[in-house]
Amino acid sequence: MAATLRAGLLGVGMMGRHHARVLRELDGVELVAIADPGGDPHGVAGDLEILPDIDALIDVGIDVAVVAVPTRYHEDAALKLAEAGVHTLVEKPIAHTIEAGQRMVDAFAEKGLVGAVGHIERFNPALQELRRRLAAGELGAVYQIQTRRQGPFPSRISDVGVAKDLASHDIDLTAWVAQSDYTAVFAQTTFKSGRDHEDMIAITGRLESGVIVNHLVNWLSPMKERVTVVTGEKGAFVADTATGDLTFHANGTIPLEWESVSVFRGVSEGDVTRFAFPKREPLRVEHEAFRDAVLGLPSDVVTMEQGLRTLVVVEAALDSARSVGALSV
Incomplete structure (x- = not known):
């Protein structure tokens, strides 16, 4: 793949640990930073420092981010990532309220960024x-x-x-x-x-x-x-x-x-x-779709607009x- 995307991960809990593994194995993507205020309970950081918050993650300089923290924190993280120009995949549901989800949709649309939701099924x-x-x-x-x-x-x-x-x-x-x-x-x-x-x-x-x-x-x-x-x-x-x-x-x-x-x-x-039929890991296929959407390639990524409709x-x-x-x- 021609481009290598610098990826950051917010949250390494039960779901975030799997995101870390797949990001490390994904062609065209390099996991360069992990942030979690709760530390690294599953020991997935490897050589990476565990950063304290979303602001520190952004300061590293990333192209794409995965947000895998509790739902009530999605909006704050996503809006900061949009402001920083970072394409973002947030875990489902998109947000804790419809209003918060709409603000996320609007922020990524205004910046022309890929905003996606992890409806892995x-x-x-x-x-x-x-x-x-x-x-x-x-x-x-x-x-x-x-x-x-x-x-x-x-x-x-x-x-x-x-x-x-x-x-x-x-x-x-x-x-x-x-x-x-x-x-x-x-x-x-x-x-x-x-x-x-x-x-x-x-x-x-x-x-x-x-x-x-x-x-x-x-x-x-x-x-x-x-x-x-x-x-x-x-x-x-x-x-x-x-x-x-x-x-x-x-x-x-x-x-x-x-x-x-x-x-x-x-x-x-x-x-x-x-x-x-072939049975590939859903999380890997989801990440490939997000990567392809960021690179402007054909993709079945679940958009924030679709994620918001589901929340509605x-x-x-x-x-x-x-x-x-x-x-x-």
Whole structure:
């Protein structure tokens, strides 16, 4: 690669340590500085000094930055990086409020910089393969997209609830897979773990294309599940983003002889196919997309505008959960 980008990393916690590893392995990028006021708990700095804050990181002289600190600190860091002319990838969600996210979007647009958000699920090999097959028309018309993202509570999360931390993944990947924005959402939440933020959310909604969506997300399950099901004209795709597997359940083509079943005019069970395809690490693919966007190359990077749109949908779901009353039947 012709250019070598000087990269800085803010935050080397649970996610930041992985960013450090990938940045060191990425062609065309050199990790030159790390900042974290909490030090280096995972020992990823190597020969680099751990700087105290974002200002010290900027002073080193960097072309690109990755922000992997708690959500409430995203805006301050991003605005300083934009002012310094640094292309920036912030972890999801983009910000703690819609207003903060909008200020970030505006700052990077005004400076003509690449501002990106780390919605990593878009780069999962199962979803990338699913998107390619949908674009090729293998499912025909899409009717419904449902996701399940369940598992135990991660103690590292303290400043947001399950909607912003996890449901934001599902909202972003659903709009991207369907290539259509949300027009309506309705949600219910629960608070079972004694925290200020919700630990379970059930969302239903509709996209501009007419596709119905459902998301079940929680931190209350002992089993970990990361599943996206896309149902359409020719069958259903099932993407397991925990394993990177993609399976297609085709509608049946064999006529049914059994009279009591044949009067049903719906679909029948057909062939089931699990696809084989390259499975690259999502974080590496995400970083390649960000690097390419900075270099002006074709890229599938998740823009700050897209990250903000996802936050708007998440907030609308939370507003719905807060405002709805019990339905009498």
